[in-house]
Amino acid sequence: MLEKLRERGIRVSLDAEPLLQNAGENLIDELVSIRKPFISRQDVDEAIARLGARKVEVIRSRERPAAAEHPPDLKVVHQLDVTGKSRTTGSVDDFVAYFRNRFQRMSKLLNSPSKYPTTTLADVKREVNQNVRAICLVYEKRDTKAGSILLEIEDMHGQFKAVVSRKNEKSYEKARQILKDDIISITGKVLEPFIIVEDIEWPDVPLIREEKCAENDLACAYISDIHFGSRHFLEKQFDRFVNWLNMKGNETELAGKVKYLIVAGDVVDGVGIYPNQEKDLTIKDVYKQYELFDNFVEMLPDYMEVIVSPGNHDAVRRAEPMPALDDTLVKSDVVKVGNPSTVVIEGIRHVIYHGTSMDSMISSVPGLSYNNPEKVSREYIKRRHLSPIYGGNLIVPERVDYLLLEDEPDVLHVGHVHKNGYLQYRGTHLINTGTFQDRTDFQIKQGHVPTPGVIGILETKTSVYKTIDFNGE
Ligand SMILES: [Fe+2]
Ligand SMILES: [Fe+2]
Structure with missing residues (x-):
């Protein structure tokens, strides 16, 4: 762009040259329009100030950047x-619908193959002494006097309790991470009135x-x-x-x-x-x-x-x-x-x-x-x-x-x-x-x-x- 000025017989001071190396046409045109045979650094600064009602300078790279060559995708x-799309009124029905939607969609994410049959919490009592898997929402979690973690759980059909023993170190550590309202998959043995938890899983993403x-x-x-x-x-x-x-x-x-x-x-x-x-x-x-x-x-x-x-x-x-x-x-x-x-x-x-x-x-x-x-x-x-x-x-x-x-x-x-x-x-x-x-x-x-x-x-x-x-x- 400097050549454009030189072609017109306009000379540029040494300290202004670097500013004009990659200058855009609008800046060059602005400098031509001031009709001076010699352009100083101050002339360039003033031209930039006039052109830009903004803080950035108007100098543009000579080459079109890669991002300019591609249409947005x-x-x-x-x-x-x-x-x-907000439709809620905050009513009890809205809360029920919200949790139902959350539970149903999350259950699908948790439904990967399990070594034990999946049961609902309404049916779990029929599985005494059996190993089961249940997908459930944790609505209460507390420590027991014996140092275990007790989970009060529910699904769309019923409620039950699950116990995670401190002796099962891996699961106990996982249980410490459980949050109220977490929707998880648990496996374990049914010993009424509890499921004795063997393992806990969150939906996560594939490994x-x-x-x-x-x-x-x-x-x-x-x-x-x-x-x-x-x-x-x-x-x-x-x-x-x-x-x-x-x-x-x-x-x-x-x-x-x-x-x-x-x-x-x-x-x-x-x-x-x-x-x-x-x-x-x-x-x-x-x-x-x-x-x-x-x-x-x-x-x-x-x-x-x-x-x-x-x-x-x-x-x-x-x-x-x-x-x-x-x-x-x-x-x-x-x-x-x-x-x-x-x-x-x-x-x-x-x-x-x-x-x-x-x-x-x-x-x-x-x-x-x-x-x-x-x-x-x-x-x-x-x-x-x-x-x-x-x-x-x-x-x-x-x-x-x-x-x-x-x-x-x-x-x-x-x-x-x-x-x-x-x-x-x-x-x-x-x-x-x-x-x-x-x-x-x-x-x-x-x-x-x-x-x-x-x-x-x-x-x-x-x-x-x-x-x-x-x-x-
Ligand atoms: Fe912030
Ligand atoms: Fe913030």
Whole structure:
């Protein structure tokens, strides 16, 4: 592009040359229009300022990036998204229908071949001294005086009790992990009034599953918890990220592959989300907070597809499943989906979930902590459910349980705890994304150690995952 200026007899100062190496035509045209025979660095800076009502510069790479060469291949699985389909009134009937739906669908996932015949809890009394398998929901769990674990269980037909002896070390350890409302498979001997448990299984995903690779050599970028409007929003890190996507940083080849950007909730900080939040806000109008998101989308390369799902700070109902952000909030042309949602990108099945249930999971399951969010995601996969503890966080009892993971995801993207994490578990990428918000006083009190300014990238062809840190210069 420099040649274009030289052809016109316009000379450029040495310190301005690097800025113009990969300049787009609009910048060159702007410089020509000022009709100066000699262009200084200041002229270039001023031209960029005039052209960009934005912070990113208008310089574009000379070559078209890979992501610009491919049309988007993205399909939202609408039957797994509550948006536009919420029918509940919160009545007793709705709760019964919700649990019935959950139990029936989960039972199918648990119905793998068993060495013992499967019985219902109504028939179990007829199987005294026999070994059986039962698929059941755990509605109560407690320790006995003898040091065993007693489970009160039910299915669609009846109720019963099961005991896990401390002597059966493997099962006892598993029983410690059982959550109230877990739907599990147990095997054991019927010794009325109990089933003496031999083994316990969660639905989980198959032990061996290949990672899904796409044909096209593109990339997905994963972020969450931007918290626009917060006093603690990390503008510098965010600008670096935007510049990087515009191929103005390191690893431009990888940046040029980024065709999809997935945002897993907490787009804005919101208003009235926690006590005295006003003092943490620079923008107190939620619509203005979302305007910043629209501005951000405008700054992205035009070939990128943005998929956005809400979180507990967003302006949708607080209870899950959450419908997509509506058009009065987010006006830009992005794919708005519910929380949770399933989106197939380049043939790779993504489940996007904000992660509100992480808090109750961490406080209930032994061994989980805020430092390893990927381990919580592993529990979601093991239980094939995104909010296993009913009542642990707000849930709307829809007639279909949208939080159930019926099909195995290739990617499970979760945010909320502001901490990056990653685990490849039985062919599924468990991707936990961090934040663009600095640690708040509220988080300090809660003991959170976030990892701000770090994003996740998955290359679709090789299925390689990495993170990029935007905290440095
Ligand atoms: Fe957040
Ligand atoms: Fe959150």
